[in-house]
Amino acid sequence: MGPIAVFGAGSWGTTFAKVLADAGSEVTLWARRASVAESITTSRTNPDYLPGVELPATLKSTSDPRVALAGASAVVLAVPSQSLRHNLTAWRGLIDPSVTLISLAKGVELGTLARMSQVVVEVLGVPENQVAVVSGPNLAKEIAAEQPTAAVIACTDHDRAVRVQQACTTGYFRPYTITDVVGAELGGACKNVIALSCGMAGGLGFGDNTLATLITRGLAETARLGVALGADPMTFAGLAGLGDLVATCSSPLSRNRTFGERLGRGETVRQAQDAAHGQVAEGVKSCSSIRDLAMRHGVEMPITEVVHRVCHDGFDPREMAADLIGRKTKPER
Ligand SMILES: NC(=O)c1ccc[n+]([C@@H]2O[C@H](COP(=O)([O-])OP(=O)(O)OC[C@H]3O[C@@H](n4cnc5c(N)ncnc54)[C@H](O)[C@@H]3O)[C@@H](O)[C@H]2O)c1
Ligand SMILES: O=P(O)(O)OC[C@H](O)CO
Structure with missing residues (x-):
């Protein structure tokens, strides 16, 4: 080249x-x-x-x-x-x-x-x-x-x-x-939204079980959307799926995770934005476009939905756990 x-x-x-x-x-x-x-x-x-x-x-x-x-x-x-x-x-x-x-x-x-x-x-x-x-x-x-x-x-x-x-x-x-370009791109975009939710959970004081639950169920909803859009499901078990998701959801270096953590600690979206000093936390905007994409394809993405409501509809992150855990019980797959 x-x-x-x-x-x-x-x-x-x-x-x-x-x-x-x-x-x-x-x-x-x-x-x-x-x-x-x-x-x-x-x-x-x-x-x-x-x-x-x-x-x-x-x-x-x-x-x-x-x-x-x-x-x-x-x-x-x-x-x-x-x-x-x-x-x-x-x-x-x-x-x-x-x-x-x-x-x-x-x-x-x-x-x-x-x-x-x-x-x-x-x-x-x-x-x-x-x-x-x-x-x-x-x-x-x-x-x-x-x-x-x-x-x-x-x-x-x-x-x-x-x-x-x-x-x-x-x-x-x-x-x-x-x-698999579709899978690579969706994995990269969706993990930012899931990292926001993990940050919120951390900011609220929840530990590793909650983190692992959000990562795993986040991967499930990402793969569901990916398959609906023609991605290879195996991509989500790879570096652009699980790999990126784990790194971003766990690391204090992630802007998305850090942004979510601030919201979980009670800061407003504006305060978290100001603290980011112009560095982009892509999930704050992509939570809306990914949610709309999921709705267009009839795919259920509950974590993305909640993140969208916190970032754009004034939903309180303290209600997040009850909202997600309280959904109707169902099989894992
Ligand atoms: N930082 C990471 O670790 C990382 C890793 C992988 C992928 N990404 C992705 O790469 C992309 C860029 O991220 P980044 O970390 O470099 O972001 P950043 O916030 O560090 O920098 C963004 C860059 O784009 C420029 N910019 C901002 N708005 C612009 C505009 N309207 N027109 C032209 N330039 C503009 C800024 O001046 C800056 O140089 C994002 O989509 C991010 O998700 C980031
Ligand atoms: O800092 P974030 O949250 O934008 O994440 C950076 C990278 O995408 C991690 O692969």
């Missing part, structure tokens, strides 16, 4: 750019703010998002999309889900129609209920086999510290997935390939 442009210099965009550069790829990282690009170029740091992490000397950075895209054979999209369409529309005329598009975002678009790869296909007019998705238990700060982890590269074109895999394999980052 030739030069790679990474769009979005937040926690994950910067970290994934480092992974690609460490794997030997030629990488240019586009930052929205010129000061961030300047800092990466001159001091090899991104103090706003990855304080204390030294970035590779080979990593270039710019705030000019044309410079980032010059000669690029692949474009990595690392902006928040709800702004992807807007950003892509602005960059559309600049992106070579033959490049590989690599989506890092974990969300479902509000209103259209589109997955991120569907937004890419729609806005850029490229075939779906040109879009790859990276997902898995990938907390940016741990990977930036070169702690070992695995991920999946999902693309309906297996050979393209292998090329992306080769471009990002390092001594600390081990990507596997799969062809």
Whole structure:
């Protein structure tokens, strides 16, 4: 794979750019703010998002999309889900129609209920086999510290997935390939919502049984939605399903879990948002689009429903347990 442009210099965009550069790829990282690009170029740091992490000397950075895209054979999209369409529309005329598009975002678009790869296909007019998705238990700060982890590269074109895999394999980052893009994207989007519920449970003082119950039943409702949308159920037992769910629901590094914890401790959505300092907790918006997607397909997602009500309808997290536990009893499957 030739030069790679990474769009979005937040926690994950910067970290994934480092992974690609460490794997030997030629990488240019586009930052929205010129000061961030300047800092990466001159001091090899991104103090706003990855304080204390030294970035590779080979990593270039710019705030000019044309410079980032010059000669690029692949474009990595690392902006928040709800702004992807807007950003892509602005960059559309600049992106070579033959490049590989690599989506890092974990969300479902509000209103259209589109997955991120569907937004890419729609806005850029490229075939779906040109879009790859990276997902898995990938907390940016741990990977930036070169702690070992695995991920999946999902693309309906297996050979393209292998090329992306080769471009990002390092001594600390081990990507596997799969062809189930639907499953990879839904696993990544839904686990943010389940992590909010786990955070709320933690904030309310509940322990590990509650955590494990939410993780397991969260996986069940995610898989139910996935199967309804054509995903391979086995994807949810893999890195983009269980792997990401466990990491996000358990880690204090997760923005979604932390956000939920604040709500569980009694903070308002506004207070939790202010405390996030502009860092995106995707589940706060995706809980609504995923709930709508589930309703459209007649799929029951009770945890997602409750998270939506807490985040958007003023429902008190203290009522969450009674609401979920008090539902009509039924078989596990
Ligand atoms: N941080 C992680 O550990 C991690 C891991 C895997 C996947 N992800 C996913 O990657 C995506 C990006 O997450 P992140 O952690 O880098 O987020 P972040 O909040 O750290 O950074 C977001 C980046 O996008 C930019 N941005 C924000 N709004 C924008 C807009 N309207 N237009 C253009 N740029 C905008 C910000 O300036 C910033 O550079 C999310 O979908 C997230 O779920 C994150
Ligand atoms: O910090 P979060 O909650 O956005 O989660 C980060 C990653 O998606 C974990 O894989």
